[in-house]
Amino acid sequence: MSDSNAQxxxxxxxxxxxxxxxxxxxxxxxxxxxxNEMKTLPTIKNAxxxxxxxxxxxxxxxxxxxxTHVDKxxxxxxxxxxxxxxxxxxxxxxxxxxxxxxxDKIHGLSYEEIAKRGGGILNSAKKMATISEEELYEQSKQxxxxxISQGTGAVEIKSGYGLSVESELKMLRVIKRLQENAxxxxxxxxxxxHALPEKYKDDKDGYLDMLIYELMPIIxxxxxxxxxxxxxxxxxxxxxDTERILQAGQKYGLTPKIHVNQFNAIGGVAVGVKYNALSxxxxxxxxxxxxxALQNSxxxxxxxxxxxFFLGIPYTPxxxxxxxxxxxxxxxxxxxxxxxxxxxxxxxxxxCIKMKMTPEEAINAATINAAYAMGLQNELxxxxxxxxxxxxxxKPIYSYAEIPYKFASDNIDAVYLEGKRQ
Numbered sequence: 577m578s579d580s581n582a583q584x585x586x587x588x589x590x591x592x593x594x595x596x597x598x599x600x601x602x603x604x605x606x607x608x609x610x611x612n613e614m615k616t617l618p619t620i621k622n623a624x625x626x627x628x629x630x631x632x633x634x635x636x637x638x639x640x641x642x643x644t645h646v647d648k649x650x651x652x653x654x655x656x657x658x659x660x661x662x663x664x665x666x667x668x669x670x671x672x673x674x675x676x677x678x679x680d681k682i683h684g685l686s687y688e689e690i691a692k693r694g695g696g697i698l699n700s701a702k703k704m705a706t707i708s709e710e711e712l713y714e715q716s717k718q719x720x721x722x723x724i725s726q727g728t729g730a731v732e733i734k735s736g737y738g739l740s741v742e743s744e745l746k747m748l749r750v751i752k753r754l755q756e757n758a759x760x761x762x763x764x765x766x767x768x769x770h771a772l773p774e775k776y777k778d779d780k781d782g783y784l785d786m787l788i789y790e791l792m793p794i795i796x797x798x799x800x801x802x803x804x805x806x807x808x809x810x811x812x813x814x815x816x817d818t819e820r821i822l823q824a825g826q827k828y829g830l831t832p833k834i835h836v837n838q839f840n841a842i843g844g845v846a847v848g849v850k851y852n853a854l855s856x857x858x859x860x861x862x863x864x865x866x867x868x869a870l871q872n873s874x875x876x877x878x879x880x881x882x883x884x885f886f887l888g889i890p891y892t893p894x895x896x897x898x899x900x901x902x903x904x905x906x907x908x909x910x911x912x913x914x915x916x917x918x919x920x921x922x923x924x925x926x927x928c929i930k931m932k933m934t935p936e937e938a939i940n941a942a943t944i945n946a947a948y949a950m951g952l953q954n955e956l957x958x959x960x961x962x963x964x965x966x967x968x969x970x971k972p973i974y975s976y977a978e979i980p981y982k983f984a985s986d987n988i989d990a991v992y993l994e995g996k997r998q
Contacts, residue, residue, distance in 0.1 A: 578841065589646040590627040590995060592603055592969075594653040596637060599976050600809060600943050608948040609878065611901035611939050614768035617936035619644075619978070626655060627965040631995035635959055652787045653781055654972040655989060658939070659958055660729025660752040660922035662946035663762075665878055665907035666835075668733045669716045669747050669754075674912045682873040687887055687914065688811070688839075697771040700737040713750045717911070718757070723918040724998055726734050727988050729966035731918075732907075732950045734805060736767030740775075741790055744768050748800040759993040761964070763950045765833060766795055769806035769821050771814050774917035782815060788824040802951070803854065807845035822851040831951070837861045839889070851874045854950040855905065859892045860884060867900045876949040877902060879941070880909035881926040887914050894931040905945040906938065926981035935977040959965035964994040 581938075582731040600621045609616075626634040632827060635644060677695050681687075684870040690696050714732075723731065733751045736877040738744035742841025755762040776783035795801050808818040824830040832853040836844035838860055845866040855877040858869070870877060879892035897904050906927050910918035920942055927938040947957030956965050969990045970979070979987050989998045 579859075588629055589633075591641075591646040591649045592627075592652050592657065593624040593641060594638060594651050595625060595657050596652075596654050597621050597656045597976065598959060599656055599658040600958045601635060602938065602960045605826070605944065605953070605958040605960045607953050608903045608945045610903035611898060614898055614904065614937045614940050615934060617939055619976075624679060624971060625959065625990075627995040630965055630996070632814040632959060632961050632963050632965050634961065639904055647957040652697070652969055655968050656970040656973060656976060657959070658727075658970070658976065659943045659956065660966040660991065660993070661727050661942050661969055662688060662730040662950060662952065662956055663723065663728050663918060663920055664732045664855060664946050664949035665880060665908070665909055666731055666918055667733070667736060667909070667911035668719050668731065668735050668910050668918060669712065669750050670700055670709040671712055671715065672912070673912075673916070674699055677913060681818070697737065697739075700912060701739045701743065701773060703942040704743045705735045705740065709746050709750060710745065713753055715894060716754060719918065720754060720758055720760065721961050723910070723920070724991060724993070725988075726919045727991055728918065728919060728920050729951060729991070729993055730762075730766055730947060730952055730956050731759060732803070734765040734767040735801075736770030736805070741773065741775035741786065744791055745794065745800070746960075748795060752798075752800055752834050757998065759996065761952060761956060761966070762884065763803065763952070764801045765803040765805045766792070766801040766825070766830060767805040767807075767909070769817065771807065771812060779818040780813075782829060784820060785869055787821070790958075792824060792828045792830075795830075801825070801830055803833045805833045808842065809835065809836040809838055809845070810842060812838045813845050818844055818847050819851070822847070823854070826851065833857065837866065841866060845869050854951060857907065858883070859897075860890045860892055862896065867902070870902055871900065876905050876945060878905045878907050879927065879931065880907055880915065881931055882923050883909040883915045885926050885930065886916070891931045893903070894927065894933050894937070896936065903945050903948075904937075905949040906941040907946060907949070921979055921987065922983060925980035927979050929983065933978055934978050938980060939976060964993075966993050968992070
């Protein structure tokens with residue numbers, strides 16, 4: 577950290593002035609926005625933003641800029657300010673990489689074919705078994721620092737590359753250590769039911785028993801997770817398995833989230849809604865029944881367009897979801913196999929380019945709705961008085977639509993978490 581940044585971190589009251597456009601301003605922020613509401617992104621041009629003790633204290637037009645004492649005034653002429661991205665679905669804690677599989681894909685092997693050859697999730701599990709907790713922490717911290725620099729101010733991180741008592745706990749303890757040491761808001765998810773390890777390949781019930789009766793009590797005792805997740809998909813875990821895991825997780829105070837409808841629609845969305853899942857994630861394949869199940873629920877559909885981009889699979893039908901009056905969130909799915917990036921600017925751009933979401937819809941999906949998808953809607957996701965001062969300042973750009981338009985450019989000048997420049 578530079579000396580100037582160190583000084584800035586001790587500043588209590590800060591005033592940002594001459595903001596070209598202050599984006600996602602909400603006097604009273606809703607839990608999320610849905611349907612036609614997603615097309616509206618409230619902003620103030622030629623604005624100010626006042627921060628006190630790490631929270632948003634005031635904002636408005638420069639015509640009404642307060643003439644009060646502050647510790648530091650920052651002129652951001654020609655630049656925009658947006659709330660930081662919230663990334664509600666990642667596998668950021670992993671060991672090594674899967675570059676060899678990337679090359680296999682180029683040679684024409686499918687995700688399923690690679691998995692059958694011992695690749696995919698099982699490959700990551702082998703690496704996880706041998707890495708030290710310290711090395712895992714260091715690798716993960718580097719990834720975390722990278723996504724912060726790209727404007728992410730909240731992230732959910734899953735286990736699921738352990739697939740054993742020891743390795744799952746190793747992952748969750750690393751996530752907890754990141755929570756304790758990093759400036760970013762982090763939520764932890766127990767995803768033991770990510771795949772069947774070799775040891776249990778013919779005993780799925782035995783593996784689920786291990787997750788429920790051995791692992792979950794330890795996770796609850798050590799407070800290692802906020803959410804429980806499962807990969808509900810053909811060849812992985814069934815709807816019945818999903819019910820079992822979600823029920824057990826709820827008994828231990830873990831809120832459900834599920835991977836569902838990535839390759840096939842097998843009824844997992846309705847089960848997620850039945851158990852009040854906070855989110856149902858992937859949804860590349862979606863049926864009318866799934867849409868009906870989500871209507872009038874509090875479950876957030878989450879799209880992962882960077883995964884579709886990398887795997888060359890269909891994109892989540894965003895327009896169908898929004899036209900049905902539903903909300904939609906965007907997340908990165910950052911993981912070594914199917915989405916080796918956590919850059920939410922690229923996620924927003926891909927949603928606009930490939931899913932035909934408007935910039936307004938995509939920014940709503942990656943801020944206010946994404947914060948809801950990780951239970952942080954009261955703290956983050958909008959420029960609202962009382963929320964954490966997590967925001968980023970762009971470089972001089974024409975408008976917020978330039979972020980997805982210049983999809984390969986670095987448009988971010990500075991990132992602030994709880995009022996501190998990173």
